[in-house]
Amino acid sequence: MTIQFACNCGQQLAAREEHSGKRVRCTSCGEVRIVPARAADLPPTRVPAAPELIRFQCSCGQICQARSEYAGRNTRCPRCSTVLTIPAGAITAEAPSPRRPAAFQANEPIPRPVSRRAIDEDEAFEDDRPRRRRPKKSKLWIWIAAAAALLLIGAGLALWLLMSGVSSDFDLVPRNAQGFVTVRVADLFDSPLGKKVMDRMGGRLKDLEEWEGKAGLSHKDVERVTVVAIDAKQNVWWAIVKTTKAYDKDKLLAAIKEKGGDLKEQSPDGKPYYVGGRGLGALCFHSDRLIVLAASPGAMDKCLALPKKPGSGPLDDALEAASKKQNQFVAGGVVPADQVKVLRQQMQQGPQAVGFASFASLLELKSAYVTAAVKEDIDWELGLIFPDRQKAKDAKETIGNLVSMAKLFLPAMKTAMKQQGLGNVKDFDAQARKQLDSLNPKQSGATVTVGWQVEGQWVLDSLDEGLKKWMGAANLGGRVDAQPNVGVNPVEKVRQAAERAKAQNKVRQMVLALQAYHDEYGQLPPAVIRHPQTKKRLYSWRVALLPYLGEKEKDLYKQLRLDEAWNSPHNSRLLRRTPEIYQLPTERPGPEGLTYFQAITGMGTAFPPNRALRFVDVTDGLSQTIFIAEAKQPVRWAAPVDIVFNPQDSPRHLLGSHFGGGTVVGLGDGSVRMVSPSTSDATLRAAMTASGGEILGADW
Secondary structure (H helix, E strand, C coil), rough: EEEEECCCCCCEEEEEHHHHHCCCEEECCCCEEEECCCCCHHCCCCCCCCCEEEECCCCCCEEEEEEECCCCEECCCCCCCCEEECCCCCCEECCCCCCCCCCCCCCCCCCCCHHHHHHHHHHCCCCCCCCCCCCCCHHHHHHHHHHHHHHHHHHHHHHHHHHHHCCCCHHCCCCCCCCCEEECCCHHCCCCHHHHHHHHHCCCCCHHHHHHHCCCCCCCEEEEEEEEEEEECCCCCEEEEEEECCCCCCHHHHHHHHHCEEEEEECCCHHEEEEEECCCCCEEEHHHHHEEECCHHHHHHHHHHHCCCCCCCCCCHHHHHHCCCCCCCCEEEEECHHHHHHHHHHHHHCCHHHHHHHHHHHHHCEEEEEEECCCCCCCEEEEEEECHHHHHHHHHHHHHHHHHHHHHHHHHHHHHHHHHHCHHHHHHHHHHHHHHHHHEEEECCCEEEEEEEEEEEHHHHHHHHHHHHHHHHHCCCEEEECEEECCCHHHHHHHHHHHHHHHHHHHHHHHHHHHHHHHHCCCCCCCCEEECCCCCCEEEHHHCHHHHHHHHHHHHHHHCCCCCCCCHHHHHHHHCCCCCCCCCCCCCCCCEEEEEEEEEEECCCCCCCCCCCCCHHHCCCHHCCEEEEEEEEECCCCCCCCCCCCCCHHHHHHECCCCCEEEEEEEEECEEEECCCCHHHHHHHHHHCCCCCCCCCCCC
16 A cells, blocks of 8 residues: 655655655655655645745756755755855745755755665655666776777787898987998889899899809899998998898808808807808898898997987988988988098188188088989989088078089080090080089078989990990900000909909098097107107007007007017017908908008108108198008018108009009098009109199099
């Protein structure tokens, strides 16, 4: 049986008879009421007068109400829980309509929430109160699941990359290295111009193709080759070969051993690599698509010790350009501040100081890069990076002025070419003017770029002309002194070219070591190192340069007794063998203990007797003065004996030519060149003096 009763607010309530005496809460005002004992005991039903109510609205839109005696008190909005003050007006005598049970009366204690289950079991109301809408389930679990899925996918991808051996070859390029050169080999050969060049070469690359077959890796499988120079003075560099597919390590080892002898494996710090003889340096199979070749084991150790994530540095712009697929060739380098300082000092002295201010802004250069995009033609771009925007703007103007000056010199160059009978003068003049007109420097922030284009047909014509000369020389069968390569078969010519390039690199290292010595002591080493007290002749400048040429040479230098002569019992035992840097890079480097690389000594040269010269004393210019040359006769490498310059005699009989094409010489600015056999004695004498004031002839 149902018991009907009313609340003080006028709300009609109902409860089952078995719940009599229990406490229930009014669904309208929230007041707690006691269910009467039974319906028969109830007095006649009397509907009390509806209390006066104050209705007001919250800022969230919820309509609230309270009895008039609670005016001025605080209450809480049932929707947003905002604390509201009950106004005094807006009083109505109408009974409130049923509303959500969470609407409490003003200043009444907030009751403990009653669960739905308790209401069903204890109160079991059978009224028509509105049911509260069940809140929606939270979507948080969806986001958690999505994040977990992404983490699993990322971890799986990283594991796959790790297992497949794919890694970035540019991670092995320190951003503060001296420089790098990178070539996209497969893309270069696959370009339209590259295909035409390969067609011109025809079957002339049989030796290379035969070796590729043995190694199981062709040039088409090489994605990129990058050579990194860390310290040119110490011969610290390495090459990185990235392949398009996994290579066969065993085949490569067999092919390399066939060419370079035995390879010995060593594993310092748990990182294995191979060390070979005959100048092979060190070889590391970094991953199944990455091979590293280093100049020495020490260089390999430095390469393998690089952090996994390289930081930023001066080569960032150059590496960004190298990452663009359209650039098949990129070379980048950092301008050495010490050499710029020396150059600035030289340019501020002597007659050249007059024009120094016109291009002084270029000496603010910090780093540079050059790119080549090969298609039908070759699009070149030179990028120059300066410290700030203003210096880049000044350099841009300077480059524009230099281009204008170059146009003015074209007629003089054309006349000189006619007199020397060099090439097609008309074609050169047209091409030169076209290139100069296209040189339009552009600025972007602190970077200045200059672009130009070389026509592919010109490259092919030059290649055809070179091949004709090559084959013509091979068919002559004789040898002419003025043209040392005439009559040499193609294989021998290629071998001589490779040996000549190695010799030039060795001489360049020697000159750079001389510069490092000058930076440390403020002067060049004397040709003859003497005892400080007795003035006795001890050893050669070649011994003094050992600490600047490499780790092995530095260790040798530490073992010497520097106050004893080179042929003393202690030193002669250590100096018996010629260091590799002073040996000829040929199959027959010469007798043990001898060298052909010698300095130009004598009065007026960079190595005068009984004194040490400074760079500022070389008034003829470092780029116009020979420091080191390839001699005709060898000497003991540690003995203080070198080429002696005599202005009365012809210097020609002092110079050698072991690789064809002339004599390898190193100039004071670090550059290396080949002196042609047709160079006159007057020009050679002018190049061998350091402060004679002579002007080098046109045959230099």
